[in-house]
Amino acid sequence: MHNLTIKQMSEKLHAGEITSVQLTQHYLDRIAKYDGELNAYVTVTPELAMEMAREADERLQSGTAELLTGIPVAHKDIFCTDGVKTSCSSKMLDNFIAPYDAHVVTQLKKVGMPILGKTNMDEFAMGSSSESSYYGPTKNPWDHQAVPGGSSGGAAAVIAAGLAPMATGTDTGGSIRQPASFCGITGIKPTYGTVSRFGIVAYASSFDQAGPMTRSAEEAAWLLNAMAGFDERDSTSLQREGVDYAAELNQPLKGLKVGVPAEYFGEGLDPQVEKVVKDAIAEIQKQGAEVIEVSLPNKDLAVPSYYVLAPAEASSNLSRFDGVRFGYRCEKPKDLQDLYTRSRAEGFGAEVKRRIMVGAYALSAGFYDAYYLKAQKLRRMVRDDFTKAFEQCDVIMGPVAPTPAFNIGEKTDDPTSMYLADLYTIPVNLAGLPGLSVPAGFVNNRPVGLHIVGPYFSEAKLLNIAHQYQQTTDWHKQMPAQYQ
């Protein structure tokens, strides 16, 4: 059953050929069989899943079901889920049972998608490899020596290994697109504000954005339709009504203007990744698109700018973890200050502490102008580069990451080398633009994605391009042999 497309699953559910209970049990069985080695789930919720599957079956029988009713889903462990542990893969929240649902969780409950469990991630979404999880690293289903990417590494791995048909993720600096690339699945980060942040444990609020992680672009469009929408509980939620992200899927690509930034193909890009990306662009060109060169001259300023701004926002957001109202509290605090500082020292992992400290420093008296304000100016310059480029082209294409998935442990001792590998995804978050990773090939049996970035609100166009590409290629249909 896990080899069916979502469309086939939905048709069989609606025709009564299979039930949601059977489908959900099938995935729970696969999780029990395979997740011990993959470590892609932090929590599996079989009772909740089966209860929701029974409710979905009632809707399917009574004729009130929607397209995705009865299709199980896995939520990244950053989405608060009422009554379920929501850990953000941190010791700090290891004992945290969320008392309410994130907006995204509510939306997908309304559709009737049974929750299989919560997926592993980098602690508090700070990382690019899912190795900083308190629960240990997730393995890449294509190669157990490799990381699945991060921070939504668990979500990407469960889709690649067939341990969930659909998954949710979040992307602050590339955390949907990079693991999608490393695991050979499709993932889209929508325009900032498209999906409500309500109930998502905050990392950097002016960047955080949730999106779908699926096998195909068509499936991503359907899941995004269910996730997106205005929510008054998120002060930056966009008031746009009635957008159908699947509406343009079947548009031909004739006349599409694709911009390829020269700066993205320079030093540091693995030549084999470059070949995969260029072949993918050539395939899209064959379908009638026109390829032109564009320039994003300030791309090297994006990484330092982001690593000032995101930790600065994190240092503020994560001040709520104080050992008083929820989360970890240290043993035998000698006074209130000791309670705060030791609960935080013992509850947070090394990378999270680094980002909070560096963020607090960047905001401190004497350094604010040199770091924080400077970084905000660079943010505008990076955004203006895109604005200029989109005067010449409809979308921009390039690599998602400079290499395929690296080995577990390869970069853990050198955090800044991990930061620099985010150079293609981060500019998109600085600008708040939508970006997508679509499977485009392999290098040494490790998947590589093509990065497609568009102007604000161009999600339907990006999904259209990926869908058309997936009509003439089968990278998204491939599965690691041992999980078939």
Add this chain to the structure above:
Amino acid sequence: MSLGKTEVEYISRLAAIAVKDDEVGEVAAKLSNILDLFAQMEAADTQGVEPMAHPLDQVQRLRRDVISETDQHEKLQSVAPSTSEGLYLVPQVIE
């Protein structure tokens, strides 16, 4: 930029994160590397560029000043480390 023990202690206070004596060296080294990355920003000419706080030029939405939350303190406090009679308990502050 290379941070010393004094700076690490200062940052530890700002962040409200205790740093043990035997951790100072490694914390200083890794934070210094990150500050070296920040230094790459200096060379960029940002004269006349307005700081950008937010990706979309949005105005903060306001809502009517009416009660929108119900009393859920029992549920919300069920995840607290220590409570009594609806209050959060912490070590004694005033002798």
